[in-house]
Amino acid sequence: MTDSTSQSKSPPLVRLVGVEKKLGRQKVLRGVDLEIREGENLVVIGRSGGGKSVLLKHILGLMQPDKGEVWFRDKDLAKLSEEQLVPLRKETGMLFQNGALFDSLTVGENVAFPLRERRSVKEDEIRAEVARALKIVDLPNQENKWPAELSGGMRKRVALARAAIARPALMLYDEPTSGLDPIVADSINKLMIRLGDELNMTSVIVTHDMVSAREVGDRIALLHEGRIYCVGEPKVVLESEDPIVKRFVNGISDASDAIF
Ligand SMILES: Nc1ncnc2c1ncn2[C@@H]1O[C@H](COP(=O)(O)OP(=O)(O)OP(=O)(O)O)[C@@H](O)[C@H]1O
Ligand SMILES: [Mg+2]
Known part of the structure; x- marks a missing residue:
């Protein structure tokens, strides 16, 4: 075919x-x-x-x-x-098959990770982008939670926010x-x-x-x-x-x- x-x-x-x-x-x-x-x-x-x-x-x-x-x-x-x-x-953003989050980082730190790697992005800008990304995945104001406190579906959504935060093409x-x-x-x-x-x-x-x-x-x-x-x-x-x-x-x- x-x-x-x-x-x-x-x-x-x-x-x-x-x-x-x-x-x-x-x-x-x-x-x-x-x-x-x-x-x-x-x-x-x-x-x-x-x-x-x-x-x-x-x-x-x-x-x-x-x-x-x-x-x-x-x-x-x-x-x-x-x-x-x-x-x-x-x-390119990637949501890996096992969607691994960094367990020693909070939700907010996980989502911010791709932006922190880019030295040019300022800290208050990062915070605003993290809040926006978490809102898109329906997890507003969850920055301070730990991955261990989340359900499987919530972890997937955090991983999604992290993959998408840098707005990849x-x-x-x-x-x-x-x-x-x-x-x-x-x-x-x-x-x-x-x-x-x-x-x-x-x-x-x-x-x-x-x-x-x-x-x-x-x-x-x-x-x-x-x-x-x-x-x-x-x-x-x-x-x-x-x-x-x-x-x-x-x-x-x-x-x-x-x-x-
Ligand atoms: N790094 C690697 N070294 C050796 N073999 C590998 C490697 N990565 C994948 N393979 C092999 O390649 C084949 C395809 O693997 P792949 O992970 O792409 O399958 P998949 O279609 O994603 O399967 P699933 O639906 O189970 O995730 C498998 O036989 C796997 O064992
Ligand atoms: Mg596979």
Whole structure:
């Protein structure tokens, strides 16, 4: 299957071309071609261990492809030094799969972290930005709490505020709703949409959660056997009759998936 949506006119923010990556003895990515369009929410689905987190690490420049290219605007990440990657990384926020907060820092200090790394931002400005970010994630005035005092959903929201505080052009979310009850998951979905709209961000969301995929995604891409098997509007992908897509979307396992 190929892209079922019409091509956008503006150039993509990120473009992966024929990306291949071997880790250990396993060929995880086998020629990934994918465009992330400016302003869109692109959802990436695929089986556990299929390489979704590895894909995000390539977009962040944390991993280099063995073959192929990763473009961020007009820059080929593979051609940049660590030093040249620094300004590009500042344009990208990442919500890691285990959303780790620093337990020895308060909520406010956690959220402020990306701004404190930038020496140029003044302390009162940082305080105002932290308050604003916490308000966006519906945790106003929680600066002085400790991560240990928060529920899982609240921790995710603090991690979200921290990832978004520097207003990156691109946000990468790795399993933002995993382990949360459906109501909290729904609030995270709405937050991702709101962040995208209010801060004008492009988002890539890796998820196993089909409700989230349908609600948040402008497009959904299925990573299958190391390639983007299909990409298109949620309705088209989620209601596809293609057996591979259908099997994944409906969560049907076969004998080879059995766990003994
Ligand atoms: N740093 C690494 N070194 C060696 N192998 C790795 C490394 N990172 C990932 N892998 C392997 O690459 C494969 C893909 O991993 P990845 O974490 O991208 O999967 P995933 O699609 O994100 O899975 P999940 O949905 O469970 O998070 C796995 O087999 C994993 O063991
Ligand atoms: Mg993963």
